[in-house]
Amino acid sequence: MTVTESVRSALEQDKVESHLNPVGSFDVADHPVPTGREEIWRFTPLKRLKGLHADAEFMPSATSCTWNTPAGVHIEGVSGEEARTLRGISGLVPNTRHAARILAEVPATLLIDVPADTEVSEPVVVDLHGEDVAVTEAGHVAMRFGAHSKAIVVLNHTGSSTVAAVVEIVVGDGADVTVVSIQDWADDAVHLAHHQALVGRDATYKHAAISFGGDLVRMDANVTYDGPGGSAELLGLYFADAGQHIEHRIFADHNAPHTKSNAIYKGALQGDKAHTVWVGNVLIRKVAEGIETYEENRNLVLTDGCRADSIPNLEIETGEIEGAGHASATARFDDEQLFYLQSRGISEKEAQRLVVHGFFNDLIRKVGVPSIEERLLSTVEAELAKNVLKELF
Amino acid sequence: MKLVITDLHVTVETEDGPKEILKGVTLTINEGETHAIMGPNGSGKSTLAYSIAGHPKYTITGGSVTLGDQDVLAMSVDERARAGLFLAMQYPVEVPGVSVSNFLRTAKTAIDGEAPKLRTWVKDVNAALQQLNLDPTFGTRNVNEGFSGGEKKRHEIAQLELLDPQVAVLDETDSGLDIDALKVVSEGVNRFRAREGKGVLLITHYTRILRYIEPDFVHVFVDGKVAESGGKELADALEANGYDKYLNPASA
Incomplete structure (x- = not known):
């Protein structure tokens, strides 16, 4: 029996009684419309979702979608039978109504294909620009990265949309893949997204969720493993302004031995009723011996009137692991840091600016995509200009 | 510029209400002078340092501090630094994600009111380091992240040399240093002292650092004020006899 087979057979017996892992279904009828009292919905202001979580019509798209095609990558919109075969390729069995509806109802799929052994030299950038927030719509993206391929894909969301999306990512054995999703929406956008990755044997997967704009952004970034030795790094950076709801959830499902997950999400909040949510779910199944996981969420509260919820959940079904840990901290500016900087002549505002940039800098470097680093730094600067640094400008 | 501290009273907030830590400190540091303040733990030495720098934890309830003709107590923390005061801290603070070079350049720009010339600045920073x-x-x-104790103190002194204040307050800069690091740090302080008109207030618990940095005046600090002042021979007496005489006068 190969190792992979033994994992599969172990998985079949591995019935997990865990709220992290409710039984999924492709059948929309199996998913009642959420009321808001469910554990997975309790933080999300459903009214502002404009029915995306329920039965809003998926109208013809008002979001323009353009991309570059670096050598070695194949990108196209597919529909019909071809699109249907791509539904669930990441192993996703929907546990929400909107995900089930998307897989069942959305006519087309954007397919990004990187063949085995292909190294893509520049990032694939898919620009999704919303033109009409009154149009409720949904999308499905499938990314397939062949064995030992190497690529970076950036999903860049701008403009005004009301959109639900499922993004499925299959990382082949030994591949090295980075997927970055930037939510730089206009103030009125609503974005409900589920990203599901299947990480192959000894593969390296990095997912970065970066949320600045939008009235409501909720993104679930999930990972499972298709064999031992896979490694996932889940990064998040968000900046919530007055009235914004930004919710990030991760789920690292360690369903194979010797897999790794490392999550770092950092957020800043400013302005009245800025609300962020981070829920970090990690499940270590019985079969997942020798795994290593760490998750961390840090929030920096810049003004009064904000709320940051931060909930790490770690469920461990085997003790035979390398390590498992989590950290969560939500705080205002550290007075001692500000004093230290000010005692060197740096003004209070400038000191605050340094601290916020410093807070995000290491994370931006970890994203590791030089072509967007500069943009992220300047977006952080622009966010600061709205509040902390207002008097400087 | 001359630093003049006159009858300084300072309280700190505690669970039982405000507690007076400094009980009337009077001290003048003329241009070019180095004063050592020595005292037992809890005597208020560090409170003096932080009160001069303007730490918000401390409340000034009386007295004055002037630098040249400027009222230090009326200034914010950063204004004090720009006026020419520098505090080398006993426990420098970590600033995650902010590089030393960015920090130094930002501080230099703030103090000078203009960005330093790039070419000479890089050279100056490298030389100082x-x-x-x-x-x-x-x-x-x-900044200070993962620094060893010695690296933190050397970094403080590198800042002293680069930011070039008028008066430097060194709060237990010698604590936790091995002998080699102590020498390196002392040499840095001495290079600063060799510049025209610089004042130094050197706060220490031990006489050790005074072998490398020779003070013009030594003050023994006990219970929130200066108990005795003298020349460097006072440090020698402390080395021999400790602080017992001041803490427990009956037994002396």
């Missing part, structure tokens, strides 16, 4: 035995890659590290 090198003289303090700090690796050239030191500038890329985050």
